[in-house]
Amino acid sequence: MSFTLFLIQCLNGLQYGTMLFLIAAGLTLVFGVMGFINLAHGVQYMVGAYLAFAYLHLTGSFWIAALLSMVTALVFGLALEFLVFRHLYGRDHLDQVLATFGIILFLNELAKVIFGPATLSIPVPELLSGSIPLTAELRYPVYRLATIGAGIAVAGLLYIVVSHTRVGMLIRAGATTPQMVSALGVNIERLFMIVFGVGAMLAGFAGVIAAPIFAIEPGMGDNILIVAFVVIIIGGIGSIRGAFLAGLLVGLIDTLGRSLATMATASVFPPSMADQIGPALASMLIYILMAAILIFRPKGLLPAKGAA
Amino acid sequence: MRDRSLLVAGGIFALLLIAPGVLDATGQAYLTGLLMKAMLLAIAAMALDLLVGQGGMISLGHSAFVGIGAYVLAIGLAAGIENILVLLAIALAVAGSFALVTGALALRTSGVYFLMITLAFGQMAYFTLTSLAAYGGDDGLTLWSLATLFGSNVAQNAGHIYLVILAVLVATWWLVHRIGQSRFGRVLRAARDNPERAAVMGFSVFRYRLTAYVIAGMIASVAGLLTAQQNEFVSPALATWQHSGDLLVILVVGGLGSRNGALLGALFIVAAQEALGAVLPEWRLIYGPLLVGVVLFAKGGLNSLLAPGTAGPGR
Numbered sequence: 110m111s112f113t114l115f116l117i118q119c120l121n122g123l124q125y126g127t128m129l130f131l132i133a134a135g136l137t138l139v140f141g142v143m144g145f146i147n148l149a150h151g152v153q154y155m156v157g158a159y160l161a162f163a164y165l166h167l168t169g170s171f172w173i174a175a176l177l178s179m180v181t182a183l184v185f186g187l188a189l190e191f192l193v194f195r196h197l198y199g200r201d202h203l204d205q206v207l208a209t210f211g212i213i214l215f216l217n218e219l220a221k222v223i224f225g226p227a228t229l230s231i232p233v234p235e236l237l238s239g240s241i242p243l244t245a246e247l248r249y250p251v252y253r254l255a256t257i258g259a260g261i262a263v264a265g266l267l268y269i270v271v272s273h274t275r276v277g278m279l280i281r282a283g284a285t286t287p288q289m290v291s292a293l294g295v296n297i298e299r300l301f302m303i304v305f306g307v308g309a310m311l312a313g314f315a316g317v318i319a320a321p322i323f324a325i326e327p328g329m330g331d332n333i334l335i336v337a338f339v340v341i342i343i344g345g346i347g348s349i350r351g352a353f354l355a356g357l358l359v360g361l362i363d364t365l366g367r368s369l370a371t372m373a374t375a376s377v378f379p380p381s382m383a384d385q386i387g388p389a390l391a392s393m394l395i396y397i398l399m400a401a402i403l404i405f406r407p408k409g410l411l412p413a414k415g416a417a
Numbered sequence: 418m419r420d421r422s423l424l425v426a427g428g429i430f431a432l433l434l435i436a437p438g439v440l441d442a443t444g445q446a447y448l449t450g451l452l453m454k455a456m457l458l459a460i461a462a463m464a465l466d467l468l469v470g471q472g473g474m475i476s477l478g479h480s481a482f483v484g485i486g487a488y489v490l491a492i493g494l495a496a497g498i499e500n501i502l503v504l505l506a507i508a509l510a511v512a513g514s515f516a517l518v519t520g521a522l523a524l525r526t527s528g529v530y531f532l533m534i535t536l537a538f539g540q541m542a543y544f545t546l547t548s549l550a551a552y553g554g555d556d557g558l559t560l561w562s563l564a565t566l567f568g569s570n571v572a573q574n575a576g577h578i579y580l581v582i583l584a585v586l587v588a589t590w591w592l593v594h595r596i597g598q599s600r601f602g603r604v605l606r607a608a609r610d611n612p613e614r615a616a617v618m619g620f621s622v623f624r625y626r627l628t629a630y631v632i633a634g635m636i637a638s639v640a641g642l643l644t645a646q647q648n649e650f651v652s653p654a655l656a657t658w659q660h661s662g663d664l665l666v667i668l669v670v671g672g673l674g675s676r677n678g679a680l681l682g683a684l685f686i687v688a689a690q691e692a693l694g695a696v697l698p699e700w701r702l703i704y705g706p707l708l709v710g711v712v713l714f715a716k717g718g719l720n721s722l723l724a725p726g727t728a729g730p731g732r
Contacts, residue, residue, distance in 0.1 A: 146529055148662075196713055202529055203475050207669055208712040210662045215705025222699050335540050335658065338533040346529065389548035396541040400522050403534065407525050 113247045118368050119361065124253045126360020127260025131315035132333060133340040133352040134267060135308025141284045141347020142304050145194065146202050148209040151334025152216045153309045157182050157316020158325045159220055162231055171234035171321075178317045179310055186309020190302055198301070213331065220327040228324035256318045263311065264353050271349055280304060284347055336363075339399050345409025354410060359395050366394040422676040422720070429680060430587055437579050451687055453579055456586045457644045459683035462667045463593050464636035469665065470674025471602060472629050473609030475532045477661045478519075478539025482512045482634040484546055484656025486641025491558050491651040492549075501564035501572050501646070508638045515542070516634030520627050527612075539658050546653040557652025564646055578647055585643060586680075589636055594676060596632070605629055670711060672720030681719040 136150045160181050164174035193212065197205050232238075237252040271277035282290045283300055291297040316330075323329070340359050344351025371387030378386060402410065433456065437449045461483050468474045489508040498504055519538040523531055552558050563573045570576040596602045608615040608622045616622050645651045654660070663686070671682020689707075693700035 140529065144529075146532065193709055193713070200712075202532060203469065203665065203669065203673070204712045206475065206477070206532070206662075207666060208709045210666070211705040211708030211712070213705070214701045214708070218699050218701035218705065222702070331659070335536060339537050342530065342533050342537070384550075389545050392544035392548065393541050396537050399534070399537055403522060403525060407530075 113244065114368070116243065116247060117249065118365050120249055120253065120257070122361035122364035123357065124257050124260075124360070125364055126357035127257050127264075128315050128319060129333070129336060129340050129360050130260055130264060130353050130356030131311050131318075133337045133344070133356055134264075134349060135311040136337050137341040137344065137347055137349065137352045138280070138304050139308045140341070142280055142287075143198055143301050145198055146205045146209070147194070147308075148206060148334065149189070149212040149216070150308070150312055150337065151330030151332075152213050153182065153186060153312040153330070154316040154319070154333060155220060155325075155327070155330035156185060156216065157313030158320040158323075158329065159224060159316075160313065161317040161320040162224070162229055162325055165231050171231070175317050179314055182313025182316075183306050183310040186313070187302060187306045189309070190305045194305065195298070195301070217327045217331075224325075224327075226327060228326040230324060231320050233321040252321060256322075259318060263314070264349075267349055276300075276303065336395065339395055341409075343399055343402050343409055345412035348409065348411050351409055351411035359398070362398060363391075363395050366391040370394070420676075426590060426677050426680065429677070429684075430583070430590075433583055433586075449579060451691060453582055453647055455683045455687040456582050457640050457647065458664070458667060458687065459680045460582075460586055460589050460643075461637045461640040462664045462671075462679035462683055463589050464633040464640070465664050466668055466674065466679050467593055467596065467605075467629050467633045467636075469668060470678070471597060471609065472605050472626055474524075474527075474626060474630070475665075476535040476630075476633075477532055477658055477665070478535035478537070478542075479633070479637055479664055480656050480658065480660035481539040481542035482516065482637035483641035483644065483660065484542055484653065485512045485515060486638030486643075487645035487651045487655050488546060488549070488552065488641075489638070490564060490642045490645040491552055491560060494560060494562055494564060495552065499562070499565050501566050501642075504564050505639065505642060508642045509635045512634045512638030513631050516631040517627070520630035520634070524623055524626050524630065536658055536661075539656065539661060543653055543656040543658070546656055553652070555653065557650060557654070560645065560649045560651065563649060572646060574647065574649065578643075582643055582647065585639060589639075590680065592636075597676070601625065601628070666708060670719060675720040678720045685719055 132150065132154055135153075136147065139145055139147050139150070157178055160178035161171075161174050164177045164181075165171060168174055168177070189212070193208060197208055233250070233252045237255050240248040240250045241254070242248050269277075271280060279290060279295055279300055283295075283297060283304075287297055290300075336359065340355045341352055343359065344353070344355030367388070370391035371383055374387045374390060375383035377383075406412075433452065436452055437446075440446055440448050461479065464482075465476065465479045468476050468479070486508045489511055490504055493504045493507060498507075519535075523534040523538065526534060547555050563570075566572050572578055572581045604615060604620050604625050607618075608620065608625060612622050615625075641655060644655065667682035667686050668678055669682070670685060671678035671680065690700065690704065693703050697703065
């Protein structure tokens with residue numbers, strides 16, 4: 110592989126990684142603070158993408174569509190919290206899995222009914238539609254660079270909020286001992302609601318920025334949900350820093366693995382076999398990574414202190 | 418027979434035994450296909466109940482073993498192995514080894530970590546199956562020849578696969594029932610309720626759980642093998658995590674950790690999906706919220722309606 114191609118794959122990996130982080134951040138916060146396992150988090154990513162599509166067709170502007178989508182994603186997340194999730198906080202994990210599984214089935218089907226089963230796409234916004242030269246022969250789309258930037262900016266913002274503000278302090282305290290936080294007079298239900306709403310909005314945001322690059326289709330959130338789980342296991346459940354590190358790691362390894370695996374296996378096996386083994390190995394890489402990390406650090410790379 | 422759950426199970430098995438004849442006579446033969454689907458789901462769900470109901474280990478990767486069983490049949494047939502007993506032995510060996518390795522890793526953790534790790538291993542198996550280009554890849558593979566029992570077609574649609582599935586169902590029910598009553602089952606439930614106490618009493622919780630995980634995986638692979646043989650088709654869709662979710666739904670609707678929960682749940686869910694599907698092609702729009710409603714408002718499942726007070730061993 111040429112150096113240029115390698116560089117492009119690295120950037121693609123970073124871009125995928127920051128998007129994974131946006132999804133994993135909400136998932137890990139909701140689990141860390143509320144002990145709530147939300148399989149429907151992937152669907153919220155899908156909802157974000159579909160909202161971007163719908164609003165773009167209504168307003169004609171990507172930026173207004175993006176803003177409206179995030180607001181709607183937030184409202185939608187809060188509505189789900191109010192209707193379903195808040196009744197499940199005290200229940201065991203199995204109940205949470207099943208109820209959120211039901212929500213997945215419903216929303217995937219609803220997306221199919223409203224928008225049809227075919228894949229949709231939206232154009233890259235004009236302002237970011239160009240590509241810039243990175244080296245003499247390498248040009249890279251501005252939009253992808255912008256998503257990397259947006260992901261890193263959100264990561265920084267979240268880090269500041271969680272570690273340096275009063276709400277962040279309450280979130281960390283709530284993750285450790287919710288009863289004590291509640292006993293000290295903090296409205297823990299409202300705190301849960303804020304965390305949940307922000308998580309849903311982040312997933313929706315990831316959906317919005319993914320919409321111009323990836324296909325919008327029913328069930329698009331299901332596979333990324335699993336990868337987000339892998340990310341938060343590797344990073345340590347409840348840890349924002351862990352989710353960031355693991356998101357980038359998983360994004361890079363998955364993207365590079367897909368282009369390198371066939372080549373690497375071709376040096377060991379005959380080409381016809383390598384064509385089969387390579388892709389299989391590539392899609393297994395992140396799970397192998399997860400298994401390996403669990404052997405040495407069962408609580409993940411950067412476990413949140415005191416979190417369940 | 419003081420226990421009502423034994424009567425319920427016996428009644429269901431008897432009904433299942435006479436069902437094909439009755440359905441044939443009334444011209445509703447297509448329903449036997451649905452019954453077979455329900456029975457195959459029940460076998461896999463019973464195995465899962467050993468983990469979830471008795472062991473307290475919520476696995477979202479159980480369908481991987483169903484997929485393994487199905488693909489052992491497909492690949493074995495392609496390699497010229499026709500005897501279903503040989504294929505069964507291979508399926509049990511492959512599923513057992515996969516369960517031993519992934520279980521040993523997954524059981525280093527518990528609770529939500531366990532759930533997510535089984536999910537990840539399940540996805541790993543799924544992606545491996547989709548990458549088997551020689552056996553259909555994403556699209557799956559139609560089985561042009563089927564496995565035989567020493568040359569006879571008794572375990573095929575042309576023969577008596579219905580009875581074979583029913584026999585495996587009864588055997589699985591009996592096996593899980595015996596495990597539940599055995600010392601092994603009691604230790605498993607003790608570890609579910611309080612792992613520290615079980616450990617202090619001198620039991621290696623890890624070993625008991627791993628054994629249960631391997632047994633459950635092996636039983637699920639039998640269900641997968643029979644599913645492939647009955648559908649005459651294999652596809653990676655059998656191993657998706659949504660399929661694992663369906664199995665959990667069956668357990669909870671039927672009644673977790675109860676003797677007949679998996680059986681009742683599978684029959685009910687297959688009937689409900691079919692009925693909803695007949696009313697509305699987009700039946701998931703009803704099914705999804707229904708699921709949420711069941712979780713929020715109905716506890717104990719169907720089993721507690723049919724046999725109140727016999728919520729199964731240790732519950």
